[in-house]
Amino acid sequence: MARASMNNVELIAVGTELLLGQLVDTNTAFIAAQLAQVGIDVYATHAVGDNRGRIARAISDAWQRSDGVILTGGLGPTVDDLTKEAICDALGVAAEFHEPSLQTMEAMFAALGRPMRENNRRQAYLPQGSTALPNPHGTAPGVLAFRGDGKFVAALPGVPGEMRPMLLEQLLPRLRQRFALEQMIVTRVLHTVNLGESEIDHRIVDLFERGENPKIAVLAHDALCDVKIMAKAGCAAAAQALIADVEPVLGERLKGFVYGVDEMTLEGAVHKALRQLGSTLAVAESCTGGRIAAALTAVPGASRSFVGAVVAYDNAVKESLLDVDADLLAREGAVSEAAVRAMALGVRRRLGSDVGLATTGIAGPDGGTSSKPVGLVWLGLALPGGRVETRELHIPGDRARVASRATIAALGLAWKQLAASPGSPG
Amino acid sequence: MARASMNNVELIAVGTELLLGQLVDTNTAFIAAQLAQVGIDVYATHAVGDNRGRIARAISDAWQRSDGVILTGGLGPTVDDLTKEAICDALGVAAEFHEPSLQTMEAMFAALGRPMRENNRRQAYLPQGSTALPNPHGTAPGVLAFRGDGKFVAALPGVPGEMRPMLLEQLLPRLRQRFALEQMIVTRVLHTVNLGESEIDHRIVDLFERGENPKIAVLAHDALCDVKIMAKAGCAAAAQALIADVEPVLGERLKGFVYGVDEMTLEGAVHKALRQLGSTLAVAESCTGGRIAAALTAVPGASRSFVGAVVAYDNAVKESLLDVDADLLAREGAVSEAAVRAMALGVRRRLGSDVGLATTGIAGPDGGTSSKPVGLVWLGLALPGGRVETRELHIPGDRARVASRATIAALGLAWKQLAASPGSPG
Numbered sequence: 001m002a003r004a005s006m007n008n009v010e011l012i013a014v015g016t017e018l019l020l021g022q023l024v025d026t027n028t029a030f031i032a033a034q035l036a037q038v039g040i041d042v043y044a045t046h047a048v049g050d051n052r053g054r055i056a057r058a059i060s061d062a063w064q065r066s067d068g069v070i071l072t073g074g075l076g077p078t079v080d081d082l083t084k085e086a087i088c089d090a091l092g093v094a095a096e097f098h099e100p101s102l103q104t105m106e107a108m109f110a111a112l113g114r115p116m117r118e119n120n121r122r123q124a125y126l127p128q129g130s131t132a133l134p135n136p137h138g139t140a141p142g143v144l145a146f147r148g149d150g151k152f153v154a155a156l157p158g159v160p161g162e163m164r165p166m167l168l169e170q171l172l173p174r175l176r177q178r179f180a181l182e183q184m185i186v187t188r189v190l191h192t193v194n195l196g197e198s199e200i201d202h203r204i205v206d207l208f209e210r211g212e213n214p215k216i217a218v219l220a221h222d223a224l225c226d227v228k229i230m231a232k233a234g235c236a237a238a239a240q241a242l243i244a245d246v247e248p249v250l251g252e253r254l255k256g257f258v259y260g261v262d263e264m265t266l267e268g269a270v271h272k273a274l275r276q277l278g279s280t281l282a283v284a285e286s287c288t289g290g291r292i293a294a295a296l297t298a299v300p301g302a303s304r305s306f307v308g309a310v311v312a313y314d315n316a317v318k319e320s321l322l323d324v325d326a327d328l329l330a331r332e333g334a335v336s337e338a339a340v341r342a343m344a345l346g347v348r349r350r351l352g353s354d355v356g357l358a359t360t361g362i363a364g365p366d367g368g369t370s371s372k373p374v375g376l377v378w379l380g381l382a383l384p385g386g387r388v389e390t391r392e393l394h395i396p397g398d399r400a401r402v403a404s405r406a407t408i409a410a411l412g413l414a415w416k417q418l419a420a421s422p423g424s425p426g
Numbered sequence: 427m428a429r430a431s432m433n434n435v436e437l438i439a440v441g442t443e444l445l446l447g448q449l450v451d452t453n454t455a456f457i458a459a460q461l462a463q464v465g466i467d468v469y470a471t472h473a474v475g476d477n478r479g480r481i482a483r484a485i486s487d488a489w490q491r492s493d494g495v496i497l498t499g500g501l502g503p504t505v506d507d508l509t510k511e512a513i514c515d516a517l518g519v520a521a522e523f524h525e526p527s528l529q530t531m532e533a534m535f536a537a538l539g540r541p542m543r544e545n546n547r548r549q550a551y552l553p554q555g556s557t558a559l560p561n562p563h564g565t566a567p568g569v570l571a572f573r574g575d576g577k578f579v580a581a582l583p584g585v586p587g588e589m590r591p592m593l594l595e596q597l598l599p600r601l602r603q604r605f606a607l608e609q610m611i612v613t614r615v616l617h618t619v620n621l622g623e624s625e626i627d628h629r630i631v632d633l634f635e636r637g638e639n640p641k642i643a644v645l646a647h648d649a650l651c652d653v654k655i656m657a658k659a660g661c662a663a664a665a666q667a668l669i670a671d672v673e674p675v676l677g678e679r680l681k682g683f684v685y686g687v688d689e690m691t692l693e694g695a696v697h698k699a700l701r702q703l704g705s706t707l708a709v710a711e712s713c714t715g716g717r718i719a720a721a722l723t724a725v726p727g728a729s730r731s732f733v734g735a736v737v738a739y740d741n742a743v744k745e746s747l748l749d750v751d752a753d754l755l756a757r758e759g760a761v762s763e764a765a766v767r768a769m770a771l772g773v774r775r776r777l778g779s780d781v782g783l784a785t786t787g788i789a790g791p792d793g794g795t796s797s798k799p800v801g802l803v804w805l806g807l808a809l810p811g812g813r814v815e816t817r818e819l820h821i822p823g824d825r826a827r828v829a830s831r832a833t834i835a836a837l838g839l840a841w842k843q844l845a846a847s848p849g850s851p852g
Binding site: 021029045285309352 | 444445446447448449450451452454455456457458459460461462467468469470471472473474475480484487645709711714715716717718719720722723724726727728729732733734735736737738739740742743746747776777778789790791792825826829
């Protein structure tokens with residue numbers, strides 16, 4: 001069979017809860033990103049309610065503009081779940097009973113020891129001539145169907161944990177097989193910390209002008225900036241070669257600020273730097289309130305380099321668990337360079353780690369003064385030799401933003417100092 | 427002027443990054459929720475790329491189905507920002523220069539001490555006959571325009587921090603004024619902890635069948651369940667009266683599990699219970715890694731009842747800072763009822779608080795055994811009299827889910843015990 005060509009698709013999320021704003025739709029972005037990777041353009045995306053006529057019309061309208069439609073949601077067992085009925089209407093076919101899907105469902109309910117209800121039988125009906133897409137994580141099978149002219153419609157469940165593997169393992173391979181996907185996109189992301197968006201722009205502006213392939217984009221989120229390289233080519237190797245042309249140049253321009261690529265997180269980079277040095281870390285947190293420890297312990301295997309933390313909210317805890325001098329606190333205040341230095345050294349000594357990281361600041365909304373306003377944060381990093389690096393920050397915004405920016409800045413300080421250590425190979 | 431009636435609107439998010447899946451669109455859910463509150467139905471939502479013809483066509487198509495269109499994004503100063511041009515095309519009007527918007531922008535740049543660039547002037551052009559919506563948090567003004575037949579189109583910036591206040595303060599009041607919004611929806615949310623969705627369903631199923639107004643919905647997220655009462659009426663007082671009919675009945679059925687209503691959070695409820703008792707809390711965290719402390723310190727004024735926390739990742743920290751006996755750890759293991767009991771008592775004593783809350787568990791992916799599998803978590807709560815409540819949990823899922831569910835369960839245990847204390851008025 002000659003393979004058809006496909007230019008673009010549209011995505012339709014089904015569910016009245018989306019139109020009531022009760023749920024943020026994350027499926028659409030996930031599917032769009034996966035389609036971009038294999039070179040399928042998304043022309044537009046939509047959300048419609050649980051209404052058979054409206055879903056069918058949205059499918060027909062999308063076929064006016066695009067070569068295919070992928071729906072999410074509306075495959076469940078209840079009377080509100082109407083996606084398959086709407087696909088039948090749009091295709092002009094009837095539903096037919098699909099025995100293998102029923103058997104799969106029966107086996108799944110039996111394995112769970114739960115009774116299968118009558119309404120689950122509805123899930124085994126499929127549009128005539130369509131293919132069932134197995135759903136290993138739920139009861140609702142997906143659907144893939146083609147019109148006479150080769151345009152397609154597919155439906156996946158709305159639950160992200162069921163939808164994602166079905167998209168990757170069932171739907172995308174079938175679309176690849178059916179359509180000649182001539183172009184694929186490979187993406188490489190360089191993650192930076194401590195560099196503003198405009199500073200990055202200034203350093204690499206000439207590279208933007210080199211052309212459209214690979215394309216370079218700067219994405220700022222929170223206090224971190226990502227530089228994304230997107231290359232389009234006929235195969236992965238050719239796209240990777242395009243990336244390899246520009247990545248070292250970008251790396252040179254952003255030297256000392258790139259903590260990792262692709263899936264690497266800032267907390268992961270801190271762990272990596274610690275492991276390379278063979279060092280351990282302990283944390284003393286005041287204004288960040290446990291966020292640094294939470295980030296570091298989110299990394300699998302964290303216990304190899306993270307010892308623990310003290311969240312010293314009350315000054316008495318700074319004294320009793322971190323050995324911060326009461327006179328120092330009275331003289332300089334808890335939010336001061338002297339205090340953060342003592343906290344970093346204290347947590348390192350008391351928890352027996354090689355490195356100590358500390359934060360103290362005024363997160364607001366109360367507690368600010370003219371000399372120490374809300375948003376003032378001190379960071380301290382006690383290093384193995386006894387040297388302490390400190391930083392003063394002024395973070396605009398509300399309580400949540402001060403705490404989250406201070407967390408990122410503290411992890412950024414630790415990464416930068418540890419990765420640049422004489423003992424570090426990187 | 428007689429006020430027109432409006433039945434429904436459509437939302438269009440503009441931006442190629444949405445079609446590439448580089449960004450999850452949260453604006454649409456926010457706007458939809460706000461419209462639901464004032465009784466405006468959303469017929470469908472869409473995302474389109476930065477393409478003038480496609481945006482214009484999406485507006486025209488939406489007017490075929492609906493009375494109005496609200497766009498977000500594409501109002502910036504760059505050549506990619508084409509929303510206003512597309513509105514001109516859809517309305518069949520030209521753009522005209524809007525002097526007041528330019529002056530506002532000039533004043534804003536002057537106040538920031540930044541030079542205004544030539545491309546910012548583009549932002550002062552508006553479709554002929556439209557109204558500029560002031561943007562106090564950015565340079566791009568919004569737009570509101572009406573067709574001859576009364577249908578409308580509005581455009582707001584894509585940056586959530588700019589869009590949200592403009593929607594609430596500029597656009598919605600103008601739509602209310604123009605359209606006879608005969609119905610408004612008032613919502614009341616009861617937040618529960620420690621009750622499963624099916625158990626709630628079982629307790630209140632007869633109330634679902636009472637009718638559509640007020641409507642009752644159960645929304646499960648993480649380990650928490652919200653029961654939402656939505657009442658529709660001609661004014662807020664009438665809607666509130668409908669809610670008042672059913673809320674006490676729901677409260678009785680869910681007694682002992684409702685930690686708060688509307689904006690209250692579980693961590694806020696813990697603080698409230700502590701303040702009512704005049705008690706303070708300290709936390710010892712192992713598998714939750716700082717998440718309980720982070721949640722508690724997110725509440726403004728946390729220092730009144732939260733003393734601090736010890737994240738005791740390494741067993742040596744459990745011994746040195748929490749006085750957990752080394753023999754106990756060797757005999758029972760760090761993940762055991764005896765260990766969590768010792769941690770709760772230890773953190774209470776060492777940090778000098780009235781109450782001590784502790785967690786220890788196996789978050790995975792490594793570290794599980796057949797007798798202590800991944801997902802096993804022990805919670806402990808040491809109360810003022812010296813009594814210690816413990817709980818054993820088995821949480822399915824990955825590392826992140828174990829940590830987040832254990833955090834919610836620990837806060838739920840603390841709330842439940844403290845709110846039910848003899849000294850508590852509630």
